[in-house]
Amino acid sequence: MAAHDLYRIKPTLKLHLLTNGFILGYVLISCLSAQAQQHAFAQKNDAVDWVNPYIGTGSGPIGYGGTMPFVTPPFGMTDWTPQTRQNRLSIVSYNYADKTISGFIGTHQPAIWMGDYGYVTLVPEVDSLKITSQERALPFSHSDEVVHPDYYAVTEQAAPARPLRTEMTATARCAYMRLTFPASNKAILMVEASRPGFAGFAKVDPAKHEIVGYNPARTDANLGPLKLPHFKGYFVVQFRKAFAASGTFGPNGPISAQSIGAYAQFVTRDREVIEVRVGTSFISVEQARENLAKEIPIWDFDEVRAQLHREWLNKLDRVTLDGASQDQRHIVYTALYHALLYPRIFSEYGHYYSAFDDQVHTGESYTAYSIWDTFRAEFSLLTLLAPERINGMITALLQNYKEGGWMPKWPNPSYTNIMIGTHADSLVAEAMRKGFKGFDYNVAWDAVYKDAMTPPDGDTTRRWSDREPDTPYEARGGLTYLKRLGYVPADKTAESASRTLEDSYDDWCVSQIARMLGKTRDADYFQNRAHDYENIFNNSTGFMQARNSDGSWAAPDAGWTEGNTWVYTWAVMQDIPGLMKLMGGKDIYNARLDQHFTGGHNIHKNEPSHHYGYLYDYSGEPWKTQAKVREIANAEYANLPAGLDGDDDCGQMSAWYLFTALGFYPVTPASGNYMIGSPIFSRMSMRLANGRQFTIIADNNSDANRYIQSATLNGKPLNKPVITYEDIMSGSMLHLQMGSSPSQWAAQWSPSPLPGSPIGLKPNQMAAH
Numbered sequence: 173m174a175a176h177d178l179y180r181i182k183p184t185l186k187l188h189l190l191t192n193g194f195i196l197g198y199v200l201i202s203c204l205s206a207q208a209q210q211h212a213f214a215q216k217n218d219a220v221d222w223v224n225p226y227i228g229t230g231s232g233p234i235g236y237g238g239t240m241p242f243v244t245p246p247f248g249m250t251d252w253t254p255q256t257r258q259n260r261l262s263i264v265s266y267n268y269a270d271k272t273i274s275g276f277i278g279t280h281q282p283a284i285w286m287g288d289y290g291y292v293t294l295v296p297e298v299d300s301l302k303i304t305s306q307e308r309a310l311p312f313s314h315s316d317e318v319v320h321p322d323y324y325a326v327t328e329q330a331a332p333a334r335p336l337r338t339e340m341t342a343t344a345r346c347a348y349m350r351l352t353f354p355a356s357n358k359a360i361l362m363v364e365a366s367r368p369g370f371a372g373f374a375k376v377d378p379a380k381h382e383i384v385g386y387n388p389a390r391t392d393a394n395l396g397p398l399k400l401p402h403f404k405g406y407f408v409v410q411f412r413k414a415f416a417a418s419g420t421f422g423p424n425g426p427i428s429a430q431s432i433g434a435y436a437q438f439v440t441r442d443r444e445v446i447e448v449r450v451g452t453s454f455i456s457v458e459q460a461r462e463n464l465a466k467e468i469p470i471w472d473f474d475e476v477r478a479q480l481h482r483e484w485l486n487k488l489d490r491v492t493l494d495g496a497s498q499d500q501r502h503i504v505y506t507a508l509y510h511a512l513l514y515p516r517i518f519s520e521y522g523h524y525y526s527a528f529d530d531q532v533h534t535g536e537s538y539t540a541y542s543i544w545d546t547f548r549a550e551f552s553l554l555t556l557l558a559p560e561r562i563n564g565m566i567t568a569l570l571q572n573y574k575e576g577g578w579m580p581k582w583p584n585p586s587y588t589n590i591m592i593g594t595h596a597d598s599l600v601a602e603a604m605r606k607g608f609k610g611f612d613y614n615v616a617w618d619a620v621y622k623d624a625m626t627p628p629d630g631d632t633t634r635r636w637s638d639r640e641p642d643t644p645y646e647a648r649g650g651l652t653y654l655k656r657l658g659y660v661p662a663d664k665t666a667e668s669a670s671r672t673l674e675d676s677y678d679d680w681c682v683s684q685i686a687r688m689l690g691k692t693r694d695a696d697y698f699q700n701r702a703h704d705y706e707n708i709f710n711n712s713t714g715f716m717q718a719r720n721s722d723g724s725w726a727a728p729d730a731g732w733t734e735g736n737t738w739v740y741t742w743a744v745m746q747d748i749p750g751l752m753k754l755m756g757g758k759d760i761y762n763a764r765l766d767q768h769f770t771g772g773h774n775i776h777k778n779e780p781s782h783h784y785g786y787l788y789d790y791s792g793e794p795w796k797t798q799a800k801v802r803e804i805a806n807a808e809y810a811n812l813p814a815g816l817d818g819d820d821d822c823g824q825m826s827a828w829y830l831f832t833a834l835g836f837y838p839v840t841p842a843s844g845n846y847m848i849g850s851p852i853f854s855r856m857s858m859r860l861a862n863g864r865q866f867t868i869i870a871d872n873n874s875d876a877n878r879y880i881q882s883a884t885l886n887g888k889p890l891n892k893p894v895i896t897y898e899d900i901m902s903g904s905m906l907h908l909q910m911g912s913s914p915s916q917w918a919a920q921w922s923p924s925p926l927p928g929s930p931i932g933l934k935p936n937q938m939a940a941h
Contacts, residue, residue: 219488220481222505224811225319230268232814234807235777238284239510239820240266241319245483246512247538247561249345249520250278250452254326254338258305258367261287261391268813272309273328275364276338278347278407278452282514282540284819286584287391290405290454293364294349296338296446298330298356303421303431308362310336321509322480330354341477343467344517345460348476349448359440361448363409364433366422372432373425376418383409383418383434384457394641396587398576402530405452408460411436412447412471447471454518454525454585455532463520487512490557493833495854495873499811504833507809507826511553514822515565516540518585527586528576538568539583542822544591545779547598549827552838555606556900559861563610566603569596570611573619578645589646590639592667592733593674594623601681601842604688606897617689624682624698627651635666638733648675653721658930659707662718662726669708669718669731673743676705680746680926681842700928705744707930709754714764716741738773739780745840747926748790758791765791769800776808777818782828783839786847789893790923795879795914797893798850801832802878805852834858835868835906836895844897848918850878851908864903873910880917881909892921 228237242251255277256270257263264284265277275295281288295308302308310328318325325339337352353359365385366372374385386404393400415436422432438446449471451464468476488505496504515538518524524537538561555562569579579596582588597620604613628636628651629644636649648654650665654675660668683698710717710725715738718731728737742765744751752761765787768774774781785804788796808817809829816825831837835851857867883890884907885899895906 218485219491219505220321220484222501223321223484223488223509224502224506225321225509226268226813227503227506227811228510228813228816228820229266230813232812234810234812234814235817236814237816237818237820237825238264239816240264240279241324242513243321243324243340243342243347243480244513245342245344245480246487246558247344247515247517248342248513249517250280250342250347251513251516252276252278252324252340252342252347254324255293255305259288261285268314271311273312273326274305274309275362276340276349278450280405280516280540280585281391282516282584282822283542286542286582286588286590289390289392289585290387290403290452291389292385292387292405292407292409292450292452294409294448294450295362295364296336296351296353297360297362298334298336298354299358301360301362301421301435303362303364303433321484323477339473341473341480343476343480345452345463345520346467347450348468348473349450350473351446351448352443353438353440353446355442355444356440359438359444359446360435361409361411361446362433362435363407364431365407366428366432368428368430370432371425371427372422374420374422374432374434375424376415376420376434376436378415378418381411381414381436383436384460385432385434386457390586392584392586392588395589395639397642397644398528398530398586400527400530400586403454403525403527405454406457406460407453408451408457408464410449410451410464413438447473453520455520455523459520459523466521484509487557490859491830491856492859493853493856496852500852502811503809503815503829506811507829508557510820510826511550511823511830512558514540514542514546514550515568518568526571526575527583528572528580531575533571533575535571536564536567537571538565539585540822541565541569541580541583541596541599542824543581543595543599544593545821545824546827547595547602547841548779548782548824549831549838549841550823551599551602552841553823553827553830555602555608555897556858556860559608562603562608566600566608566611566616569599570615570619573622574615576645578647579619579623581646587645589636589643592649592671594620594648594678595674596620597623597678597681597685598842601684602844604685605842605844613689617685617691620682620685621694623647624679624701625651625655627655632664635664637666648678651675654704657707657719657721658704659719661721662731663720667731667733668726669716669737670733670735670740670743671731672708672718673705673716673740674733676702677743677745679704684842696928697931699926701931702746702926703750703928703930705747706750706754709751711754714755714760716743733780734778735775735780736773738768738771739775739778742768742784742787743780745783748787748839749923749925752791753925762788762791762793762796766796774804776804776828777825779821779824782824783837786837786839786849789839789847789849789918789921792919792922794848794893794918794921797847798879799914801837801849802852802875805829805832806875835870835908846895846897846900848880848883848893848895850880850910858900860901860903862901862903864901866900866904866906868906868908870908870910873908877910877912879911879914881911881915882917883908891918893918894921
């Protein structure tokens with residue numbers, strides 16, 4: 173048995189390994205160096221072992237993914253990670269380049285450009301209580317870390333020859349820590365409830381071996397309309413060993429210039445283990461204690477880790493592949509790990525705190541959707557690999573609508589007014605298109621109809637700039653103008669051209685929902701409005717361009733969201749044949765798309781470009797899609813800390829890679845169609861929740877042989893570059909013959925434009941304005 177496998181010992185056998193209160197197996201493994209543990213782990217027993225949580229945590233030639241090495245289950249409410257720096261907006265808790273650790277944080281920060289809320293930090297120390305992040309930081313080396321989805325361990329150097337080792341595992345709402353101290357009369361675990369500048373509370377109960385408290389901090393509180401006076405992140409920290417001493421620091425309750433927290437102190441022998449359990453909640457301290465009792469009912473670190481390992485294995489094992497290098501296996505399973513972190517569960521055994529009306533409700537809830545990013549592919553991936561979550565995720569959005577008035581676009585955990593559009597409409601449409609029925613379709617219609625028809629408060633008096641503080645909920649900023657003019661004007665509303673394009677896609681989604689509900693008149697109306705993208709296409713330049721309210725063209729660089737006209741001209745997800753027609757046909761479209769890539773305009777680190785590599789499928793040159801998506805995958809992903817080019821954004825960057833590795837991608841997410849690219853491996857399968865398995869076989873596949881020569885689906889010739897959700901869920905086999913040269917496979921396929929025409933005052937009718 174490898175040392176790494178000791179945690180898998182059956183509980184009955186563990187009973188025979190107890191010696192003086194220590195688990196003999198733990199003593200054996202803790203005596204090994206981290207390098208030896210990593211070597212034992214390199215034997216790769218299963219899919220969990222292929223996850224490399226370092227990917228995305230460092231900067232380098234490819235980029236910086238803004239990820240953290242979380243110990244947490246899929247969709248866990250609270251994530252646990254070492255804190256190498258204090259996180260805030262634009263900074264996450266862990267960075268691979270750092271050399272010190274100042275604690276271990278239970279965080280809810282979902283992405284680098286979002287803030288944290290209700291977090292708690294635990295800090296093992298020796299000899300004296302050190303409160304600030306600077307004075308408590310201890311040096312460490314990556315060679316002394318063990319980093320996996322189900323387990324994190326590190327040895328910090330408290331002083332020469334005085335190592336301090338921390339191990340962590342977790343459940344959905346709780347954590348379990350084993351702290352191995354050197355001999356000390358003051359072995360301390362400090363619990364930081366809140367940081368300087370925030371309110372907070374902490375209390376010690378020595379009789380119960382507990383520290384409890386709360387943290388009401390919400391970094392993004394100024395980015396939405398709701399103040400939420402009852403919001404708090406609660407915690408209960410339980411110790412297996414009685415305290416030698418304990419206390420609190422900082423003024424409980426009010427905003428403080430110093431940290432607020434508490435500590436427990438012990439007298440330890442050399443290498444003595446202090447065991448700690450932490451429960452978290454957004455409902456109450458009592459609920460945090462109940463969560464802990466349900467999820468970690470006994471003092472058994474190894475069993476908690478084994479359970480977390482099983483949870484990850486159940487998900488990761490749904491994807492299998494052949495023909496991959498070791499680095500590629502790490503990339504695939506790490507991408508799947510990242511994609512299965514969000515949205516995070518936000519309910520607690522039948523109840524949830526709502527950050528939309530500041531009350532506790534009965535039911536199930538989720539948060540951290542990052543919908544502007546994840547509607548493109550991440551959510552589609554979840555419909556395939558986590559379908560049991562989809563009804564709850566959509567229900568959560570509808571609850572947000574009922575409680576706060578709108579479905580959110582970036583809940584963290586409340587409205588944040590970050591990014592544009594109302595792409596929750598796409599999530600609802602995709603779920604309905606794929607037959608998910610566990611949410612209220614009538615409420616769903618009310619919610620998307622309001623998104624599409626009701627302008628936000630103050631729509632004509634605000635510009636709705638990115639991250640504009642203290643505003644009403646933004647919804648579709650500029651909708652007042654779009655309904656009248658057929659576009660959002662640049663002189664009235666920020667990011668107007670991008671809004672016009674993305675609102676057009678959302679209108680198409682609303683039209684699909686209406687048609688599924690038999691609302692034909694509404695379906696036709698919104699389908700026509702989905703053509704409003706045509707109103708900002710400049711025929712003289714062949715590109716999209718913002719307009720002013722009088723119909724004149726704005727400056728070419730005006731009106732964009734994290735992009736420019738090159739990026740957004742191709743954003744017409746719902747009607748690519750219509751865009752092709754506007755440009756003047758396939759030849760011009762293909763030439764301009766060639767220019768997009770050769771001119772360096774494809775910015776894969778940001779989401780609007782994610783479907784562009786697949787656009788040649790629509791224009792008779794699918795071999796260019798096959799070459800381009802392979803090129804992007806090779807350039808933008810690696811088994812390195814700097815192996816992600818751009819923020820992972822709650823799994824969207826990772827979802828792109830997973831779909832591309834499989835060989836297809838949801839260009840129009842709510843359509844249920846997947847455009848075929850070039851699978852990276854010789855064989856890849858998805859084990860589906862319905863018991864079936866979808867398999868892609870690519871004969872003669874290699875990096876050079878990236879071009880499809882022929883294809884069959886379930887043994888029948890496939891001559892178009894598209895498969896459907898039904899093809900996948902029926903357990904089909906997609907069989908491809910690959911070669912080193914482009915072929916004419918699927919080149920004759922020609923999709924139809926979206927029926928209808930734009931609504932609103934057309935630009936050529938604006939002479940009077």
